[in-house]
Amino acid sequence: MSAESDHDPDDDPGHDHDYEELGLVAGLEIHQQLDTETKLFCGCPTDRREPGNSTHRFRRYLHPTRSELGEIDVAALEEASVEREFEYLAFDSTCLVEADDEPPGRIDGEAVEVALEIAALLDMTPIDQAHVMRKLVIDGSNTAGFQRSALVADDGAIETSAGTVEIEDLMLEEESAGRVDETDSGVRYALDRLGIPLVEIGTRPDITSPAQAKEAAERIGMLLRSTGTVKRGLGTIRQDVNVSIAAGARVELKGVQSLDDIDEIVAEEVHRQVELLAIRDALSDRDASVGDPEDVTDVFAETESGVIGGALSGDGRAMAVRLEGFAGLVGREIQPDRRLGTEFADHAKRHGVGGIFHTDELPAYGVTESEVDALRNAVDADEDDAVAMVAAAPEPAAAAIEAVAERARAAITGVPEETRGVQETTSEYLRPLPGAARMYPETDVPPVELDIENVEPPELLTEKVERYESEHGLDAGLAEQVAYGRRMSLFEAAVGQGVDPTLAAQTVESTVTELRRDGVPVEQLDDERFLDAFSLLTAGEVTTEGLPDLLTALAENPELSPTEAAEREGLGSAGSEEVREVVVEVVERNADQVETEGMGAFSGLMGECMGALGGRAEGDTVSELLREEIQKRA
Structure with missing residues (x-):
């Protein structure tokens, strides 16, 4: 049941909620890859590779380890409850450190310098000595079963129009392996991404509206790009958002890829928690409870449902649980195209089943009315009760229905604390929130002394825009396009060798975009090729009008020098x-x-x-x- 919005969508995209009254608090975790020469703990390059170019592969199984205090992290324990094989695609550049067959080297000095520069931009205080820690991760994204991470700085702040957002910490970490696809037995990863230096910036829970969350993320993103030493492109920056309301619970939303969606994602999570609280109140009024799972395979012995019949073929079992007082609530919408029953299904799917059935949506999927009645009778469900059911092989069916029962019990309490994965603007359950047992010291990497005295904070992108307007005469739109674009350093180099600033800006932005749209492989043009082309222009050997044709020729014929390309295309200046x-x-x-x-x-x-x-x-x-x-x- 979704509420309609009747106010400014920029302040609250999608739902009519008073965030102050609800007690919304949110915090950000920004993960940004650094554009360094080598990876964080080895000398391998940080360039991405295509999975099809892998040269060999290997497989691993991962299991959780105990912390120094003998504890096992609850999130890792749940990950380990699902037995999976992890396959890794390696490349000609993959080393023994990446395969976890050799201890890591010392932490990369260039990455430390960039991290300190970022700390200065965030007005943070570096710690005296950085100690590398191991963060337990057994979802297969790291061959070692943990991620190496070091605290670099703390106690910073940024300003937003809604007030100050304090920065709690800045971590320097190794990036995880890139997920390629699912396999019959587990997950396949590529090792080209594993080990790329990454900074994680965590704010305090000072954010009080979706709009402020977006503004804070944009501000941090601008500061990161101002260094000129962060990677650009899809997947190189990710935002996690921690969201809670006063009567709800802290929920970590993982993997926000687009800043444009972050306000809507926060708003949808608030709405989800509001709806779960409404369900909690309804269940309380009904004195709801959850029964014990029961085997109901006999109910579907003669079923004509293809889905259930297929699942029960061989030794498959149908397992069900009575949800007393849940009738009509399991099918209640809590986010677009997501219901309470979808939440139950998220937990069930963790154990290898395709999903669940529940009586708020039955009869359907070939299940008849008489089978629904028989299912209700089998678990002693009344008309105010709902029944949830899974059909699968015995072991996953038993584990999945128990997971559904546990999530149903949590619904009676309210909003569970958990980590959720973002899917566009909604989210799905991933795992419980990790605890302190997740971190323990890394004994193979020595500490690093940190010194910020010689760190020179770079010119901010906002300051570049102003300078491009005042010094180079660019209009505001073009100045911003160049300053925030990927070819900002190329523009400055071109102006430095005498190219008219407006022409240089239009070439590296508008002309390149037009050529790309025309199918020209502009990715073949590196900065050196551009500057060589600009040199012919400033020398009078190529005209402004001929420059796009020259760039096209250079992109399509990488073996030609700019002079050769100009001659072949007849682009020399006429007398x-x-x-x-x-x-x-x-x-x-x-x-x-x-x-x-x-x-x-x-x-x-x-x-x-x-x-x-x-x-x-x-x-x-x-x-x-x-x-x-x-x-x-x-």
Whole structure:
């Protein structure tokens, strides 16, 4: 049951909630890959590779270990309850450290320097000595079964329009392996991403609205990009959001990929918790309870449901649980296309079943009314009760229905604390929140002394925009496009070698975008190729009009030098006499039009002149000569 919104969607995208009254508090965890030469604990490159280019693979099984105090983290324990095989795709650059067949090396010095620079931008205080810790992770994303992480700085702050958001800590970590796909027995990962240096920035729970969450994330993102040493592109930055309301619980939302959605994601989680609390109140009024799981296979012995029949073939079992007082609530919507029953199914799927059935949605899927009645009778369910059921092989069926029962008991209490994975703007259950037992010291990597005295904070992107406007005369839109773009350093290098700033900006942004849309492989153009092309321009060997054609030729023919490409495409600058001859020829060919229209003929003749010159003359030069020739004859 979703409420309709009737107010500013920028403040509350999707639902009409008073966040102050609800007691919303939220905090961010920003994970950003660093663009360093090598990985954090080995000398392997940080370039991404295609899974199809892997040279070999190996498999592992992972199990949780105890902390120094002999405890096992609850999240790791649940991960271990599902037996899975992890397959790793290795490459010609993969080393023994990445395969966990050799101890890690010392922490990368370049990554430490970048982390300290980020700490300075966030007004944080570095700690005296960074100690590497192991963070238990057994979902297969790290071959060692843990992630290495070091606290670098703490006690910082950023400003938002809604007030200060304090930065609690800055961690320097190794990135996890990239998930490629599911296999019949587990998960397949690629090792090219594993070990890339990563900073994790955690705020305090100072955020009190979805809009402020988005603004804070954007501010931190701008500061990170200002360093010029962070990776760009899909998957290189991820945001996790911790959200709670006063009567609810802390929920960690993992894997927010787009800043544009972060406000809606927070709003949807608040709404989910509000709906769960409403369900809790309804269950309390009904004195709800959860029964014990029971085997109801006999109810479906003659079923014509293809889904259930297929699951019961062989030694499959149907397991059900009576949910006393839950009728009508299991099917209640708590997020778009997600219901309380969907939450139950999330927990069941962790144990290898495809999903669950429940009586709020039956009869359906080939299950008949009489089978629903028989199912209710089998577990002694009344009309106010709901029944949840799974059908699968005996072991996963038993584990899955017990997981459903546990989640149903949590619904009676209210909102469970948990980690959830973001799917667009909604989320699904992943695992319990991790505890302190997750972290323990890394004994293979020595501590690192940290010194921020010689760290020079970079110019902020917002400051670059202002400078590009004042110093280079760029309009506000183009200045922002260049400052926040991936070719900002190329723009500055081009201006430094004498290229007109507006031309340089338009080339690295607008021209490149247009060429890409036309199918030109612009990814073949590195900064060096661009600067070589700009050198021909400043030397007068190529015209402004010919520059796009030159870039196209260089992208499509990587083996050619800029000079060779210009010669092959006939892009050399025409001499002044040749330009005048072409202009005169065009004017004489259109003498009648010139005599009749005078300067009114200019536009058409200008295009004809430029076409005849094939981009080998500057437009300003051609325009000046054409005006002279028309005026002579008009």
